[in-house]
Every structure is written in C-alpha cells, then in structure tokens.
Amino acid sequence: MWDYTDKVKDHFLNPxxxxxxxxxDAVGEVGSLACGDALKLFLRINAQGVIEDATFQTFGCASxxxxxxxxxxxxxxxxxxxxxRLTNKDIAEYLGGLPREKMHCSVMGEEALSAALKNWRGExxxxxxxxxxxxxxxxxxxxxxxxxxxxxxxxxxxxxxTNYTKAGGGxxxxxxxxxxxxxxxxGRTPAPAPAARPLTNLQRMQKVMRVIDEVVAPSLRKDGGxxxxxxxxxxxxxxxxxxxxxxxPSSQLTLTDFVQKTLREQVDPAIRVRRA
Amino acid sequence: MDQQIKxxxxxxxxxxxxxxxxxxxxxxxxxxxxxxxxxxxxxGGQVGRLLARARERVAAGLGCSPEEIVFTSCxxxxxxxxxxxxxxxxxxxxxxxxxxxxHPAVLNVAQHLEKRGHDVTWLGVDAQGLLDLDxxxxxxRDDTALVSxxxxxxxxGTVYPLAxxxxxxxxxxxxxxxxxxxxxxxxxxxxxxxxxxxxALSGHKLHAPKGVGALYVRRGAPFxxxxxxxxxxxxxxxxxxxxxxxVALGRAVELAAANIDEENTRVRALRDxxxxxxxxxxxxxxxxxxxxxxxPNTTNISFKYVEGEAILLLMDELGICASSGSACTSGSLxxxxxxxxxxxxxxxxxxxxxxxxxxYNTGAEVDTVLREMPGIIARxxxxxxxxxxxxxxxxxxxxxxxxxxxxxxx
Numbered sequence: 001m002w003d004y005t006d007k008v009k010d011h012f013l014n015p016x017x018x019x020x021x022x023x024x025d026a027v028g029e030v031g032s033l034a035c036g037d038a039l040k041l042f043l044r045i046n047a048q049g050v051i052e053d054a055t056f057q058t059f060g061c062a063s064x065x066x067x068x069x070x071x072x073x074x075x076x077x078x079x080x081x082x083x084x085r086l087t088n089k090d091i092a093e094y095l096g097g098l099p100r101e102k103m104h105c106s107v108m109g110e111e112a113l114s115a116a117l118k119n120w121r122g123e124x125x126x127x128x129x130x131x132x133x134x135x136x137x138x139x140x141x142x143x144x145x146x147x148x149x150x151x152x153x154x155x156x157x158x159x160x161x162t163n164y165t166k167a168g169g170g171x172x173x174x175x176x177x178x179x180x181x182x183x184x185x186x187g188r189t190p191a192p193a194p195a196a197r198p199l200t201n202l203q204r205m206q207k208v209m210r211v212i213d214e215v216v217a218p219s220l221r222k223d224g225g226x227x228x229x230x231x232x233x234x235x236x237x238x239x240x241x242x243x244x245x246x247x248x249p250s251s252q253l254t255l256t257d258f259v260q261k262t263l264r265e266q267v268d269p270a271i272r273v274r275r276a
Numbered sequence: 277m278d279q280q281i282k283x284x285x286x287x288x289x290x291x292x293x294x295x296x297x298x299x300x301x302x303x304x305x306x307x308x309x310x311x312x313x314x315x316x317x318x319x320g321g322q323v324g325r326l327l328a329r330a331r332e333r334v335a336a337g338l339g340c341s342p343e344e345i346v347f348t349s350c351x352x353x354x355x356x357x358x359x360x361x362x363x364x365x366x367x368x369x370x371x372x373x374x375x376x377x378x379h380p381a382v383l384n385v386a387q388h389l390e391k392r393g394h395d396v397t398w399l400g401v402d403a404q405g406l407l408d409l410d411x412x413x414x415x416x417r418d419d420t421a422l423v424s425x426x427x428x429x430x431x432x433g434t435v436y437p438l439a440x441x442x443x444x445x446x447x448x449x450x451x452x453x454x455x456x457x458x459x460x461x462x463x464x465x466x467x468x469x470x471x472x473x474x475x476a477l478s479g480h481k482l483h484a485p486k487g488v489g490a491l492y493v494r495r496g497a498p499f500x501x502x503x504x505x506x507x508x509x510x511x512x513x514x515x516x517x518x519x520x521x522x523v524a525l526g527r528a529v530e531l532a533a534a535n536i537d538e539e540n541t542r543v544r545a546l547r548d549x550x551x552x553x554x555x556x557x558x559x560x561x562x563x564x565x566x567x568x569x570x571x572p573n574t575t576n577i578s579f580k581y582v583e584g585e586a587i588l589l590l591m592d593e594l595g596i597c598a599s600s601g602s603a604c605t606s607g608s609l610x611x612x613x614x615x616x617x618x619x620x621x622x623x624x625x626x627x628x629x630x631x632x633x634x635x636y637n638t639g640a641e642v643d644t645v646l647r648e649m650p651g652i653i654a655r656x657x658x659x660x661x662x663x664x665x666x667x668x669x670x671x672x673x674x675x676x677x678x679x680x681x682x683x684x685x686x
Contacts (some may be wrong), residue, residue, distance in 0.1 A: 002585075012589065018659045033662055036583060036603040036611070040661040057661035060587035061604035065659065139609065144457040162609070169609030 004062060005096035011066035016073050017055045018065075024055075028116025035139055035166070037064045037105070041071070041112040045120055049080045056112075063095075063102040065149060070094045071109040086110065087152045088164070103164045107149055115238055135177050138170025143181055150185045158182065199268055205232050207267040214238075215266065216259055227259065230276035235268060238276040284641045287457060288481075289430050289574060290630035294524070295483035297417050302485070305520035312634040313517055314508065323519055330526030334399050334490055337529035338475070339341045340465035346491045346512045347522050351478030354491035355424075355617035357502040358453040358474035359385045362422035363394070365498030366451075369421035373397045373450075375407060376617040380609040381476075382424050382455050383613070399425075403620050404566040409444065414682035416448045418605075420587035423452045423605070427459035427475075431601055431614040431630055432565025435463065442471030446627045451497065457481055457489075461532035462539055462571050464488045473497040479521060483634070484528035490520035547633050552662075553646040558653050558673025560664065564601075564620055564628060573633040576601070578615075578624035581663055582656040587629055596645055601628040 004012075021042035031038030037060030044053040054072035058065050070091050073082055088106035092098045099108055132144035149155060149164040158178045162168040168175050199207070209229060217227050226242035239259065241251050252275075260273040280380045285293070311320035313327045329588040331342040338345075348354045359382065363372075374386050376398050390396045397415040399407055407425070416423070423445050438454055453474035459465065460483030468474065474497060480487040493499050493512070505514030532539075555561050560580035579587065584602025591598060601612030605627060610616070611625035620628070631645070656662065 012586070013593065015659065029661070033581070033626070036609070036622075038661055057659060058584050059581065059660040059662055061602070062589045064583070065586060140289045166609050 002063070002102065004099070007094075007096040008063055008066040008098065011069040011095065012057070012062040015069040017053075017069065017076075018057070019055050020057055020172070021053065021055045026120035028112040028114070028117040028119060029113045032117060032140075033059065034062065037108060039064070039068050039108050039112045041109075041116045042067070043116050043120065045080060050073045051078050051080065051083060053206075058251055060105065060108075061102075063098055063105040064108065066095055067091050067098070067105040067109045068112075071113065075113070080117060080120065082119065083113065085111060088149070089153060100163045104166045107145070107164050111145065131147070133161045135181070136165075136167035136174045139166040141167035143164050146178065146181055147185055149181060153169065155182070156186075161162075172255050201232075201234065204268055205270075208232060208237055208263060208271070211263055212259075216262055219258070220254070225254075235270040235272060237263060237271055237273045239273060241274045283554060284596045284644055286593070286631040286633060286637070286641075286645065287599055288634040289433075289630065290599055291486065292483045292634055293636060294485050295528060295531055297531060298484055298524045298527045300578070302520040302524040305523050307517075313519060314506070315445045318606055326523050327517060333526035334529045337465075337533045338422040338477075338492060339468040339470075340492055341495070343510075344467075344492055344495055346493060346509050347489055347490055347517060347525070348489045348519065349394045349515055350456070350489040351379075351476050351481070352489075353380070354476030354478070355381040355453075355455050356385055356473050357491050358476060358493075358501050359389070359422065359424060361474070361493075361498060361500045362451045362453065363389060364500040366421040369419045371395045371397070371417050371420045372422050372424070372603065373399065373415050373420060373425065374400065374424040377401055377405065377429055377431075377614045378424070378426050379430055379455055379457065381457075382426065382453075383495065386424070394421075401434075401617050403619055404536055405429060405432050405564075405614075406566060406569070407436060407441075409437070409440060412441065413444050416444070417449055420448070423450055423455055427454045427456035428463065428571050430458045431612055432576045432618070433458070433571035433632075434565045435459070435569050435571060437569075438472060439470055446471060448563045450473065458571060458574075460529070460574055460589075463534075464536050464540075467492060467494075479525040479528060482532050485521050488518055488525050490523045490525065494555070496663050512546070518612045538635055540572045543635055543637065545631050546630070546637055546639060547573055547575055549639075549643045550631060550633075550645060553642075557650045558648065561653075562624060564615060564618060571632075574630065575632075576628055576630045579621065579623055579627040579629065581660045582627045582653060584627055584629060585625065586656050587652060590655065591629075591648070594644075594648050596648065599630045599632075601630065602626045623662075 024042040025045040026043040027148045028041040039055045039216060042055045043051055046052050054075040056068040056072050058068040074086060074090060075095055089108040091106040092103065132142035135141055135143050135146060145165055146161060146167055151180055153164055155161055155164060158168055158175055161178050168178050212229050220227050228240050228242060230240055231238040255273050255275060260271065263273060264273045305326065309323050311323040313320055313324035331345050334345050335342040345616030348357065364387055370388060372386055372394055374382060386396050399412055401407055425436050428439055442452055451473045452474050456475045457478040458481060460477040473494045475492040477490050480486040499512060501512050503514050508514055509519055554577055558579060562578050564576040564578055585602060585604035588598060588600050601615045603610050615625045615628055
C-alpha cells in the first residue's frame, strides 16, 4: 500500500475544484486512457491576466487526483506569469510530498498547466509528441519533458526519470537513450557499457562455427578457396585451408589477417587461429 | 492506517485468514513443543511425529503418498524448486514451455532461465484466458525439459485443464509442473489420477499462516534440491523445519477437503450474486476471464473510465478489501501482464477489480459491497474526463507495450 500523506488522502477523498467548467478561457489536456492517467485542466482568466478559477477532470490513481486538486488550489488567484513559474515540485510540496514512484502525477499537473497556458495564448494545442524527440513510445514521453524533469528536480538516475515521467517504465527499450539524455543534461559522459560476460567454451565454439560458416568460408570461396574448422581448444582455433588457399603462398597471411581478425572481431578478442 | 476491527475481506487470492482450528493446532508447537524434529531425544522426537502427521494429512488431501510431499517456505520456493529440478536433471534439454499468464513465481524463473540460454515457448491465451492445447502439443520438442502451466489463474480465476495437459505431456514423455497455489482448497484435487510430476501449493492461500508451502514430487520424477544444507525432508529441502506452520498446513489441507463442497456451492453462489449484482447495477462494467471454467471464489470486473487504485482506496474507506490489476497497484506503470495477455482493452484494464471470496464471507457482506460499489464508481466517473461518447483525448499518445515475457520487458 502506498504511503500517502494525510494531505494527499484529503485531496483524494475531498477533491477541490473537480469537474468541467462552462466556457473556460483555457483548457490543457494531457495523458490518455491507455496510459492509465489523464488530466484536463480548465482555467478562467480575467482581463488582468489573473486566474480567477481553475477546475479539473482526472482519470487516474489517488495521487493523480490529489495532484490535480492541489494544482487547481495553487493556481487560483495567481497571475499567468506566476503560474508559468509553477513546477511539479510546487505540487508535490503542497501535498507534503508524494511517494517516489508517484512523482509523475505531479509532472502531469505541470504539463497540463503548460498546455493550458499555451492554449490561452492562442498557440496551437500541443499535439502528442509535436515537441521534441519521442523517447518513450510506451508512454509517449518526449525528450523535452524528460530534460525538464531532470533539470527541475535534480534527477540523477534513470529510475528517477521513470518515477517522474514514466519514461522507461514500459518495455524498457528506451533506457539506453534515457542514460544518454541524463548524461547530456548533467554534462558528463555516459558510463561505458558493462563488460560482456566471458563466453563459455560452448558459446565460443558455436559462435566460431557460425562465423566461419556464414562469413569466412563464403568469402574464401569467392577466391576459389575454402576453410574447414578442425578443432577448438579454449581460444585456440585449428583450421585447415582448402582449395586455392592450400597452395596459396600468402595462406599464412589469410589465416592471421583475415580469419583470425574476423573471429577476434566477431567472437572473442582472445582467439588464436592455427593451421591444423 | 487505522485499525479496522472487522474488514469486509474480499481479497482471499492475496491471502486468507488463519482458520481458528488451524491456529489452535499450531500454537503448542510455538510454545511447549519447541524441540527439533531431527533431535535424538524424545522431546524432539514428539515434534518429529507431528511433522509426519502433517505430511500424511497433506498427502491424504491431495491424493498422493506422504513421501511425495516436500515442505517448503512458500509457493514461490516450491515453483522455483520444481523448475530448477527439471532443468538441472535434464542438462541436455534446453527448452521450456509455459504460459504468458503465470504467476511471477514461475514467469520470472522462466525468464531467468531464458536469459541463461534456455529456449522458452510462451503460450498465449485467448480473450477469455484459455490456452490452445493444439498449440501446446505443437510446441513440445525432443529437448523440452519441462512444461509448466498454472492450475488456476490468480487474477481471473480461469482454470486450466491440467488432466488434458498431463495426457499431452505424457505422450511425449515431457515433465509437467503446475503452480496450484490458487487451486488447492478451492477445487477438488486427486493427484493419483491427475498425472502431473510436480505441484506447488502455498499455506496462506488456504487458511494456514504465511511462510509455509509444499511441493508434490511424483515418485520417480527427477529431483534436485534447491536449498542445500542439512538432511531435512530426506535431503530434498535443507533447513530446520518450520514445524508450527507445517502442522498448520496439515490441518488446513484437511479442513479444505472437508469444506470443498461448501466452497463450490455456498461460496460460489455468493460470488455469482456479487458478480451479477455489480454487472447489472454499474454501466460499462465487464467480466475478465472465462465465466465458467473458473475458481468458485473469484471474479475480476473492469469498470471503464476509472482507475483501479482510486477505486480500491475508496473501497478501503468503507473497510472493503480487494485487489486491482491496474498499473498503479502493480508497482509497475502498466496494467497486469495477465489482463494484457487476455487482450483486455486498456480502457478497461486500468479499472479492473478482483474480488476473491472464502468460506468466511457472508451474504450480508456481499450486500454491503453491492450497496456501496455503484456510488464509488459513479463518484470517480464524475471526476473523469472520459465518458461514453467522449473517449478522447487518446491521441495515440500511449502505445503501452504489450510486450511478452521473454521479450525482455514486462
């Protein structure tokens, strides 16, 4: 069970300003049924640019509803300029904090606000992924959202990015890209990929056989030669050259320069190729 | 959270209350009878006899012999042990067959083995959660080490035809494991006729305490211990026995056998009344899983346009306990892998609620739930931007990975 603050529970059980608004001056919509949460924010803004009223409709969990309720309370009475400076942190702080995994609910509030203010200024309502590069396809998150979440919240890990934006929380395919973006924003080089685990003898043998069959042999055959894998002992590969290769004066060169190089590149840098 | 004196407990597939008769039998083992069953003195020996009695009771309840029962710490350990055994005993066989709707105790072990070089066939299910047995038949290979199919699904209650699956496996000489954690105590079970090689069960799903389970290993089926150490369980599961809980499990299995008719008559009728009432009184609600081939105690209903966690927390305010397959409750960001495997539309999957009953539920409790649920759903729908005819904005913004286990993500 989530450890929600009393304030979150209160705003979930007694949401303020819930419901649609008649003739609003601005509307901001984010999320979808498929994503599991969505927020539609309605604003009434007077001629002086003061937000006189704010209401919401939310589909989502308790913290999504509480974040929406908090957002509308924060907005009422503020000027548009003040509202523009609100971030997800203000929403989370207003609620006395949110569980780490639920921070994306506060980010949804910030995004709905940003969409509503754009709508008020008469800019086209932001289409899904119209801005920036679509990074997480599962949840439709762009790099703009991700970069802003990293900067505004001082995020340091991919897990935190997922908690704040949901990016990377589905299939996980975008996690390497999230690492790159995180590194770019933080101005550091990404950590090198962990070293591949050493091959077992069996794996090395299978890979050597495959590379010889699919890469090495077809190439030699084009020159009228051929190759046969005779045996393997650890990283030592014993082969015999056939056809034109067997009498070719440069066959030793073929062995080391082509066969060994290919196997070292594609299988294991430790491989040594010898003539059987 | 406030202490609730008496919850309206509809979450028996998550865990069950310890039956008073069970508690009564285990208490002496937690106080006076503290001897170690492996000891040579009579003080320990009397505890050893309790252990033997518990094994006989479990075996009698399942229709097998006591030597075929290994006590473990939980259903998950039983599942891990079964998969590990079949794989370790068949080093030349690199293929496993299981389903996309398994409990994580099987699913994640199979994924782990897949990462370590095993080839796993993930059987899909149809919209009602049923398997295609021809697909299972076709998937079997000469190097198939094990087939693992759950007896009944924990989320939807869908029951799988293990007897037919056992016939298919036996024809091809392939070992068969079943995770029966949700079935034992809810469905009549006779291992002497069923034809599975391994079966996992868990104590706390059938009114014994948490922290005890058992694995049935058919006589002659290959076995490799998962926990190494002392000679307990005839060398098949090391570690000093959790005697009090094992005694409890023995009594709980005995009670389950005595109550199996009630489970399939009175409890089923309560479940049916609850289900019918909810589907009739709440618009845009649908049943997930198969309506008939199902555990007698489980119903999984989706409410469109609202989200499961919010539903559960409003129910909790009234003391009603249930579960949801929504993303927000699964600890992940996507709805349950089971509902996704069934192809439940996302518009419904996020609003799924599972009610699971037990013999301790009453008609009055069902009346309360039927009285309260329409208001809860209406209250959340009033807040939702979605409603009939206004499904937008969907915008295709969220493809949500329906990724299969085995594809890496879940």
